[in-house]
Amino acid sequence: MRPVRLVLEPRQASGAWRAAISLLSALALAGLLGSLVFALAGVDVGAAWRALAQGAFGSSYSLGEILVKAAPLILTGLAVALCCRLNLWNVGAEGQFVLGALAAGYVGLFLAPAGAQPWPAHFALPLALAAAALGGGAWALAPALLKARLGVSEILSTLLLNYVAVLFMEHLFYGPWRDPAGQGFPGTAELPEAVRLPLVMPWLPGARVHWGLALALALALALWFLLARTRWGFRARVLGQSPRAAAYAGFHSARITVTALCLSGALAGLAGAGELLGVQHRIQDGLASGLGFAGIVVAFLARLNLLAVPLAALFLGALLVGADQLQTGLRLPGAAALALEAALLFGALLGEFLAANRIRLVRAPAGEAGEARHAS
Amino acid sequence: MRLKRFSALSLVLLSLCLLAVGAPPAQAAAKKVRVAFVLLESINDQGWTTAHHDGIEYMKKQLGDKVEVSFTENALSPADAERVIRNYARQGYDLVFGTTFTHMEPMFKVAGEFPQVKFMHCSGFKTRPNMGTYMVRIEQGEYLAGYLAGLMGYRNVGTVATQPIPEVVRGINAFTLGLVRGLTESKTSFDAGKVNTIVWLKSWRDAVNETTLAEVLAAKKHDLIRQMADTADSSKAACMKGVAAVGYGTDAAKYGASCALTSTTFVWGPVYAGIVNRVIAGTWKNDELFTGFEGGGVGLAPFGKAVPKAVAGKVLALKARMAKGEDMSFAGPIADQAGVLRVKKGDKASDKELLSMRWFVKGVSGSLPE
Numbered sequence: 100m101r102p103v104r105l106v107l108e109p110r111q112a113s114g115a116w117r118a119a120i121s122l123l124s125a126l127a128l129a130g131l132l133g134s135l136v137f138a139l140a141g142v143d144v145g146a147a148w149r150a151l152a153q154g155a156f157g158s159s160y161s162l163g164e165i166l167v168k169a170a171p172l173i174l175t176g177l178a179v180a181l182c183c184r185l186n187l188w189n190v191g192a193e194g195q196f197v198l199g200a201l202a203a204g205y206v207g208l209f210l211a212p213a214g215a216q217p218w219p220a221h222f223a224l225p226l227a228l229a230a231a232a233l234g235g236g237a238w239a240l241a242p243a244l245l246k247a248r249l250g251v252s253e254i255l256s257t258l259l260l261n262y263v264a265v266l267f268m269e270h271l272f273y274g275p276w277r278d279p280a281g282q283g284f285p286g287t288a289e290l291p292e293a294v295r296l297p298l299v300m301p302w303l304p305g306a307r308v309h310w311g312l313a314l315a316l317a318l319a320l321a322l323w324f325l326l327a328r329t330r331w332g333f334r335a336r337v338l339g340q341s342p343r344a345a346a347y348a349g350f351h352s353a354r355i356t357v358t359a360l361c362l363s364g365a366l367a368g369l370a371g372a373g374e375l376l377g378v379q380h381r382i383q384d385g386l387a388s389g390l391g392f393a394g395i396v397v398a399f400l401a402r403l404n405l406l407a408v409p410l411a412a413l414f415l416g417a418l419l420v421g422a423d424q425l426q427t428g429l430r431l432p433g434a435a436a437l438a439l440e441a442a443l444l445f446g447a448l449l450g451e452f453l454a455a456n457r458i459r460l461v462r463a464p465a466g467e468a469g470e471a472r473h474a475s
Numbered sequence: 476m477r478l479k480r481f482s483a484l485s486l487v488l489l490s491l492c493l494l495a496v497g498a499p500p501a502q503a504a505a506k507k508v509r510v511a512f513v514l515l516e517s518i519n520d521q522g523w524t525t526a527h528h529d530g531i532e533y534m535k536k537q538l539g540d541k542v543e544v545s546f547t548e549n550a551l552s553p554a555d556a557e558r559v560i561r562n563y564a565r566q567g568y569d570l571v572f573g574t575t576f577t578h579m580e581p582m583f584k585v586a587g588e589f590p591q592v593k594f595m596h597c598s599g600f601k602t603r604p605n606m607g608t609y610m611v612r613i614e615q616g617e618y619l620a621g622y623l624a625g626l627m628g629y630r631n632v633g634t635v636a637t638q639p640i641p642e643v644v645r646g647i648n649a650f651t652l653g654l655v656r657g658l659t660e661s662k663t664s665f666d667a668g669k670v671n672t673i674v675w676l677k678s679w680r681d682a683v684n685e686t687t688l689a690e691v692l693a694a695k696k697h698d699l700i701r702q703m704a705d706t707a708d709s710s711k712a713a714c715m716k717g718v719a720a721v722g723y724g725t726d727a728a729k730y731g732a733s734c735a736l737t738s739t740t741f742v743w744g745p746v747y748a749g750i751v752n753r754v755i756a757g758t759w760k761n762d763e764l765f766t767g768f769e770g771g772g773v774g775l776a777p778f779g780k781a782v783p784k785a786v787a788g789k790v791l792a793l794k795a796r797m798a799k800g801e802d803m804s805f806a807g808p809i810a811d812q813a814g815v816l817r818v819k820k821g822d823k824a825s826d827k828e829l830l831s832m833r834w835f836v837k838g839v840s841g842s843l844p845e
Contacts, residue, residue: 160565164558269677273639274845282600282831283641284576304588305561378554384577388552423559426547427566433517433548 101462110457117454121402125443125450132442142429151439154424155417163300166308167378168416169409171196173315174370175394176401176408177322178363183403184326185339185359191242191257192367193391194264195235199368200375201268202234203227204382207290207375208276223293228314228372235368236361238264243360247353253360265387272382286383296377311373316409318366323405335359367391396440399447418443508570508755510534511563512546513556515575522680522705522724523741524548527574527597529725530743537748541755550578557581564589570754572747573597576640582606593759595750598642600830602761609746612767613642614649614829615797616739616775618804619790620721621650621671623736623778624699625657626786629719630665633692634673634701635685635709639843643703645832646723646739647673649804650701651839660789668812672697673841680705686712693718699736707732719781726776738776745771765826768797805829810837 110117137147155161175192182189189195206227211220218226242256271287278288296309326332335355338345345352370390379386397415401407422436518528528546535544545563550556556578563571564585570593573582579599586594586606594606602608624632632654637643651671658665674688681704689700689709693716700713700720710720710732720727722738746766753759766772775794778787796803807818811834818824824832833843 158565160561167554167558266677283644283833284599285638285640286577289580305565305585307557374554378557379552381580383553385552385554385556388555420558423547423562427511427545427562433514436549 104461106459106461107456108459110455112454118402118404121447121450121454123450124453125400125446127446128449129439129443129446132445133439136435136438136442137431140431140435142431147425147429147431150424150428151418151421153421154428155421157424160305161420163306163308164420165413165416166312168419169412170309170312170315170377171370171374171390172393172397172412172415173312173319173409174366174373175391176397176412177315177319177394177405178366178370178391179394179398180401180403180405180408181322181326181366182359182363183398184405185335185356186342187246187339187356187360187363188254189239189257189360189363189367190254190395191239191260191364191391192370192394193387193389194257194261195238195364195367196371196374196391197261197264197268197387198238198371199231199235199365200371200382200386201271202230202368203294203372203375204276204287204290206230207294208287211291211294220293223291224296224376227294227376228369231368231372232365233368235371236365238368239360239364240357243357246360247356257360261391268382268387269384272384276382278381287381289381290376294376295380296373307378309373309377311369311377314369314373318369319405319409322366326405331355331358367394370394393440396444396447399444399451402447402451415440415443507541507543508751509543509568510545510570510572510751510754511568512544512572512574513550513559513563513578514546514548515551515577516680516705517548518546520680520705521707521730524574525725526741527743530741530747533744534747534751537744538751538755542751550575553577553581557585560585560594561588564592569593570595570751570759593754602763604761607761607763609750609762609764609766610642610830611741611743611746611772612765612802612804612829613739613741613773614645614804615767615802616773617646617649618653619775619794619797620737620739621653621655622657622793623653623782623786623790624650624719624721625654625659625663626661626789627719627736627782628658628661628663629654629699630658630663630670631697632671632699632701633689633695633697634671634841635676635688635692635703636673636841637676637679637703639675639833641830641832644835644843645805645829646703647671647839648832648836651836652804652809655838667838669840670838671701671840673835673839675841675844676704677844678704682706682708685709689713690716702727702732702738706730707735710735710738722776728776728779734779734781735776736779736782740774740776742772742774765830767802768794769800769802811835812837812839812842 134144137144178192179189211223242253245251245256246253273285276287278286296311299308300306334350338352338355397411400411418439419436425431425435426433512531514524514527516524518524547559550559560571560582573596576598579596579601582594582596583601586603590605596608598610599608634647654670676684685704685708689712692700693713700709700718702709702720703723707722707727707730710722710727713720714732714734720732720735722732722735725740727735727738805824807822808816808820809818811817
C-alpha cells in the first residue's frame with residue numbers, strides 16, 4: 100500500500116469564496132475549541148453555549164452592554180486592521196489607548212472645569228477628543244519613525260511602549276493627578292460633565308451606550324473610504340502588498356508608514372477617550388483592561404476588512420458580555436471568557452490559513468514511497 | 476343541577492383558596508437570601524481574592540440553605556464591574572458585595588438605581604441608605620507580626636510594599652510600631668530611624684519583581700523580608716536566600732514559603748456571615764464596618780518552626796487582649812519620620828486617620844512615591 104501524504108497548496112478561489120471559507124472555518128474552529136474548554140471544565144457543552152447566548156442576548160440591558168463593549172473594540176480593531184493592511188503590526192493599541200485617555204483626561208481635569216476655560220463649554224468635548232487622537236498618535240510616532248528610518252521592528256517597539264504607557268498612567272493617578280478628595284486612594288477626580296460623551300438613551304437608567312459608538316462607526320466608514328477610494332489609500336495598499344513595487348512607483352514609503360502608524364495610534368487613542376469620557380469618567384486602576392489587545396482579535400476576525408470590523412467588534416462584545424452568564428449560571432471560572440476569546444483568535448487565524456491554502460491527501464508514486472521507506 | 480354545579484365549583488375554589496393561604500408560610504421558609512460577590516481577580520490568586528473566596532465559603536457553611544450565593548471573578552475594570560453589579564441587582568439579588576476599591580464608583584451608581592437592593596463595598600468611603608462599607612483592621616495583625624519579629628531580634632527588615640494606598644501605609648506603620656516594641660522588649664539594639672526599609676513593587680502582584688526585590692533586599696543584608704504582595708513569591712525568595720519572612724493576606728507557608736514566621740491574614744468569613752445574618756434578621760443598616768481581632772476579621776497564620784515558645788506566648792497574649800477589644804496598634808505617642816508627634820500619648824489614631832493614612836512612622840526608611 101502506498102503511503103498517503105498531506106499536501107498544502109495555494110487555493111485558487113475568488114475573494115468572496117475565500118472569505119466564506121475563512122469565516123465558516125473560523126467559527127467552526129472557535130466553536131470546537133470553545134466546546135473543548137467547556138467539556139474540560141466539566142459542564143454540559145450545550146448548556147454552556149445556551150448560557151452564553153442568554154447572557155449576551157437575553158435582555159435589552161445585555162444588548163446595550165454589547166454596544167458599550169463594541170464601541171472601543173471597533174476603534175482598536177480599526178487601529179490594528181489599518182496597520183495590517185500595510186503589513187505593519189501595531190500591537191501597541193493598548194498603550195495608545197492609555198495615552199488617548201490621558202490626553203482627554205488632561206483636558207477634562209485641567210482645561211475644562213467651569214471658569215477655567217476661555218472658550219464656550221461645548222468646545223470641551225471636541226477638544227478632549229482631538230487631544231486623545233493626538234495623544235494616541237503621538238505614542239505611535241516613535242515606533243513609526245524608528246520603523247521608517249531605521250527599520251526597527253514596530254512589533255517590539257509598539258509592544259514595549261504599552262508597559263511604559265500604563266506605568267506613566269499609574270504615576271499620574273497615584274501622584275500628581277490624584278484626586279485631593281479621594282482620601283489617599285489612587286485615581287483622579289471625576290471629569291466634569293462638559294467633557295463627557297453624552298448617552299444615547301439618557302432617559303433609560305443604566306443604559307450606558309454613549310455617542311462614542313456613532314463616532315466609531317463613522318470612523319470605520321471614513322477609514323474604509325480613505326483606504327479604498329483615495330490616492331493615499333491606493334499607495335498604502337500597494338506598499339502593504341509589495342514594498343518593492345511601491346518603491347519602484349516612487350511612493351514615499353517612509354512617509355506612508357509613519358502616517359499609517361500614527362493614524363492607527365490616533366484611533367486607539369480615541370478608543371481610550373471613549374471609554375474615559377463615555378463610561379468611566381475618571382482615570383483609575385482598571386482603565387486599561389485589554390481592550391487594545393482585544394483589537395487584534397477583532398481585526399483578524401474581520402479579516403482586516405474595515406467595514407467588517409464593527410461586526411467583529413459586536414461579535415466579540417457579545418462573547419465578553421455573555422460570558423458573565425457562564426460564571427453566574429454555570430459556576431465556570433472567569434478565565435473561561437479569556438479562553439473563549441483565545442479560541443476565537445485561533446479560529447480566525449486557522450480559518451484564514453485554510454482560506455489561503457488547500458490541504459489535499461496525495462498518494463505518493465511508487466518510487467517515492469520506496470525512497471521514503473529507505474530513508475526511514 | 477345548576478346549583479349543584481355552582482356548589483361544586485365553589486368547593487373547588489374554596490379549597491384552592493385554602494391551598495393558597497396555606498402555601499405562603501411554606502414558601503417563606505424556603506425563600507433564601509440571594510447574595511452576590513463581585514471579585515477583583517480569580518479565586519485562586521493566592522492573595523486578596525482567595526481570602527475573599529475563603530470568606531464566602533465560610534459564610535456559606537455557617538448559613539447553609541438560608542443563602543443562595545453567586546460570585547463573578549475578574550471584575551478588574553470599573554466598567555465591567557458596573558455591568559456585573561447591575562446585572563446582579565436586575566436579577567433580584569438581595570445583597571451585593573463589591574470587594575475592591577475600584578468597585579466603589581460603579582456600586583455607588585448602581586445602588587442609586589436599585590434602592591430595594593442592599594450593597595456592601597469593601598475598603599471605600601462612599602455610602603448610601605442602601606450601601607454600606609466594610610474593611611478589616613489589618614493593622615492589628617501587622618502590629619503583632621512586627622512585635623513577633625522584634626521579639627526575635629530582627630532589626631533590619633526589608634519590606635516589598637505594593638501600592639501606596641492607606642491600607643498598605645497603615646500596615647507598614649503598624650508593623651514598624653510592633654517591631655520597635657518587640658525590639659525594645661527583647662533589649663535588642665537598633666537604629667531607631669531605620670528598622671523597616673520599604674521598596675515599592677507598584678503592583679498588587681508581579682511575581683518576577685516580587686522575587687527580584689526580595690533578593691535585592693536579602694543581598695543588602697536585611698534580616699527579614701516582609702511580603703505584602705498577593706503571591707507568596709517574595710517570602711519564597713527570602714526562604715531560598717536563607718532569610719526569614721512574614722507573609723501577607725493568606726498563609727504564605729501554604730504556598731511554599733516554609734520559612735515564614737507567620738502571615739497576617741484577611742479573615743472575611745465572620746464579617747460576611749455577620750452582614751448576611753443581619754439581612755436575614757432584617758436588622759441590616761448601611762454600616763461602615765471596620766473589624767479587627769475582636770470580630771474575627773483578621774488573623775495570624777500558624778507560627779513557623781523558628782518561632783520560640785516564649786515569643787509565641789507573648790504574641791498570643793497580646794492577640795488575646797486585642798480579641799477582647801483592646802487595640803494598641805496605633806496607641807500614642809507616635810512620631811512620624813520627621814519626628815513630628817502625630818498621635819499624642821494616651822490617644823489613638825482615629826479610624827478616619829487610619830483609613831486615609833499617607834505618612835510613615837519613625838523607623839520606616841523609604842517614602843511614599845508621588
